[in-house]
Amino acid sequence: MSRKAFQRLSLDDRRRSLMEATLVCVAQHGLHGATVRRIAEEADVTAGLVRHYFGSKDDMIRNAYAYLVGQLTTLASDSARRTEGEADLQLRQFLRANVTMPNLSEQKVSLWATFIGRVRYDPQFAEIHREGYREFLNLLEALVEPVLVAHKRPHSAAICKRHAIALNGLIDGLWMEGSLNAGLYSQALLPDILVEASERLLGLPPGSLSKPQTTQEH
Amino acid sequence: MSRKAFQRLSLDDRRRSLMEATLVCVAQHGLHGATVRRIAEEADVTAGLVRHYFGSKDDMIRNAYAYLVGQLTTLASDSARRTEGEADLQLRQFLRANVTMPNLSEQKVSLWATFIGRVRYDPQFAEIHREGYREFLNLLEALVEPVLVAHKRPHSAAICKRHAIALNGLIDGLWMEGSLNAGLYSQALLPDILVEASERLLGLPPGSLSKPQTTQEH
DNA sequence: CGGAAAATTATTCAATTGTATAACTACTGG
DNA sequence: CCAGTAGTTATACAATTGAATAATTTTCCG
Numbered sequence: 001m002s003r004k005a006f007q008r009l010s011l012d013d014r015r016r017s018l019m020e021a022t023l024v025c026v027a028q029h030g031l032h033g034a035t036v037r038r039i040a041e042e043a044d045v046t047a048g049l050v051r052h053y054f055g056s057k058d059d060m061i062r063n064a065y066a067y068l069v070g071q072l073t074t075l076a077s078d079s080a081r082r083t084e085g086e087a088d089l090q091l092r093q094f095l096r097a098n099v100t101m102p103n104l105s106e107q108k109v110s111l112w113a114t115f116i117g118r119v120r121y122d123p124q125f126a127e128i129h130r131e132g133y134r135e136f137l138n139l140l141e142a143l144v145e146p147v148l149v150a151h152k153r154p155h156s157a158a159i160c161k162r163h164a165i166a167l168n169g170l171i172d173g174l175w176m177e178g179s180l181n182a183g184l185y186s187q188a189l190l191p192d193i194l195v196e197a198s199e200r201l202l203g204l205p206p207g208s209l210s211k212p213q214t215t216q217e218h
Numbered sequence: 219m220s221r222k223a224f225q226r227l228s229l230d231d232r233r234r235s236l237m238e239a240t241l242v243c244v245a246q247h248g249l250h251g252a253t254v255r256r257i258a259e260e261a262d263v264t265a266g267l268v269r270h271y272f273g274s275k276d277d278m279i280r281n282a283y284a285y286l287v288g289q290l291t292t293l294a295s296d297s298a299r300r301t302e303g304e305a306d307l308q309l310r311q312f313l314r315a316n317v318t319m320p321n322l323s324e325q326k327v328s329l330w331a332t333f334i335g336r337v338r339y340d341p342q343f344a345e346i347h348r349e350g351y352r353e354f355l356n357l358l359e360a361l362v363e364p365v366l367v368a369h370k371r372p373h374s375a376a377i378c379k380r381h382a383i384a385l386n387g388l389i390d391g392l393w394m395e396g397s398l399n400a401g402l403y404s405q406a407l408l409p410d411i412l413v414e415a416s417e418r419l420l421g422l423p424p425g426s427l428s429k430p431q432t433t434q435e436h
Numbered sequence: 437c438g439g440a441a442a443a444t445t446a447t448t449c450a451a452t453t454g455t456a457t458a459a460c461t462a463c464t465g466g
Numbered sequence: 467c468c469a470g471t472a473g474t475t476a477t478a479c480a481a482t483t484g485a486a487t488a489a490t491t492t493t494c495c496g
Contacts, residue, residue: 008462008473028339032250036454046475047454057454106338114335119398120328121246133399162407166392166415173391174384180337181351189380197384200418226443226492254484264445265484275484438496445490453482460475466468 006045015053015063017043022064026114027107031061062124065115068108069132075103077139087146092209094143095198096191098171099178104187109179133168140164144202151204166201170194224263233271233281235261240282244332245325249279280342283333286326287350293321295357305364310427312361313416314409316389317396322405327397358382362420369422384419388412 009017021043025034036057040047054060079097080090097103118125141164148155148163171194178190195210227235239261243252254275258265272278297315298308315321336343359382366373366381389412396408413428 003460003475006462006474014473030250030336030339031248035452037452048456048476049474051455052473110335110338112335113331116394116398117328117330117332117335118248120324121248129398133395162411165395166388166411169391169395169411170384170388170415171391172394173387173389176334176390177351177383177387180334180347193380193384193387197388197419200421201415203418221445221490224444224492232443253482255482266446266486267444269485270443439494440496441492441494443490443492445488447486447488449484449486451483451485454480456477456479458475458477460473462471462473464469464471 004046011053014049016067018045018050018053018060019064019067022060023068023111024107026061026064027110031114031118034061062128065125066128066132068111068115069128072103072108072112073132073136073139080143087143087150088209091143091147091198092195094139095167095171095194095209099175099190099194104175104178104190106179109176113176137161137164137168140167147204147209148202151202151208153203163202167198170197170201222264229271232267234285236263236268236271236278237282237285240278241286241329242325244279244282245328249332249336252279280346283343284346284350286329286333287346290321290326290330291350291354291357298361305361305368306427309361309365309416310413312357313385313389313412313427317393317408317412322393322396322408324397327394331394355379355382355386358385365422365427366420369420369426371421381420385416388415388419 018039021039022034024042025039029038036047036050039060040050043049050057050060054063076094076097080094083090083093102108115125116129119129120126141160144163144167145155145160148160174190174194174197178187192210196206199206199209236257239257240252242260243257247256254265254268257278258268261267268275268278272281294312294315298312301308301311320326333343334347337347338344359378362381362385363373363378366378392408392412392415396405410428414424417424417427
């Protein structure tokens with residue numbers, strides 16, 4: 001009887017592989033069902049490796065959470081940055097990216113909720129969350145401010161922050177429900193609902209975000 | 219050495235006591251840390267009782283989830299119903315009740331998120347969620363419609379539903395973040411942000427919900 | 437009051453968990 | 467091509483888990 005054949009991976013690759021396997025297992029089976037053995041199987045390695053790359057199972061899970069948070073904001077942020085054009089278009093694209101694939105995935109929403117549930121009572125999760133939230137809010141403020149300026153709306157720092165908070169709430173709420181209630185209403189409506197609602201929250205003229213004046217050539 | 223003295227409770231009381239202990243444990247330690255023994259200790263009984271009142275630990279947890287969902291909508295709904303007056307006031311009160319105590323409790327948000335994380339991959343949780351969501355949406359639609367009528371805004375069934383979805387997203391999002399980021403901005407702002415944002419979402423004149431014309435006598 | 441039914445406790449058990457350790461094997465540099 | 471090292475597997479173990487069963491106590495009705 002021979003041992004399992006295996007391949008050596010670089011430290012970064014193996015860690016990422018383990019974190020992604022962790023996310024898959026947490027999504028499918030919850031934090032309580034994501035056992036070291038199951039995660040190892042998902043990553044196609046044996047359980048011992050976990051302790052070799054992470055201090056403990058909990059340490060690996062925390063790293064996976066931070067990995068997920070970073071992925072979510074990066075995806076939306078990149079989508080906005082890739083969009084050339086005026087402020088309206090960039091904000092619009094950022095909003096839409098948050099409620100369309102790949103960010104609007106049921107797995108990601110499940111994961112996010114599962115981890116959020118631990119934030120209150122686990123200081124280490126709280127720290128990861130706080131950092132991610134702050135980063136997301138800053139991104140949002142930076143996108144909102146030029147839009148307000150362009151439309152000659154009040155745009156003090158305090159106002160921008162307040163708008164960012166409300167928008168963030170709206171995004172998270174719709175994002176979650178969009179994937180939770182996939183069957184109840186079409187997911188195609190979500191970006192429109194979000195963009196239209198955002199216009200109103202910011203006090204912009206109807207259509208300024210939803211039907212941008214500059215036609216996009218490609 | 220004598221046995222622990224105990225008291226016999228009615229079926230309803232004991233079940234509720236166990237469900238509440240379950241919620242406390244799930245909030246504090248997550249689904250993975252909410253063991254039968256810990257829950258039993260929290261309820262001040264021994265572990266065996268769980269199987270006597272519920273088919274299994276999982277069955278008890280599902281019942282506790284349904285119990286929580288019912289509690290949340292009931293609290294907000296009752297608060298609105300208790301408010302006498304026109305449609306504006308009732309909607310306003312319903313909105314505010316969702317982002318103030320006792321609904322805005324960090325424990326409840328933690329619990330809600332934890333359970334939501336299981337909805338996607340556990341059909342039984344999905345069923346509980348679906349029912350609760352539908353009920354909440356119906357409540358919201360019923361509150362929104364007369365407000366739209368009073369302000370002579372479009373109020374077809376489809377429009378009401380769309381508004382209810384957006385409002386629900388906004389509520390959930392702000393509700394969550396309000397308790398997650400308690401330190402970052404004052405929770406006292408939340409009801410105002412929500413009411414003001416809702417006005418805009420519904421296309422109501424500014425202040426129609428936030429500064430209702432009819433002064434409340436008491 | 438007394439005794440039967442039901443609620444609750446106490447104990448036990450097999451299975452699973454996270455982790456520690458030892459054995460092995462793939463890769464790298466000379 | 468060959469050894470050393472570190473990545474990886476395999477095995478072992480104590481602790482904890484959910485559940486099942488037996489023993490005991492409370493309560494209530496006649």
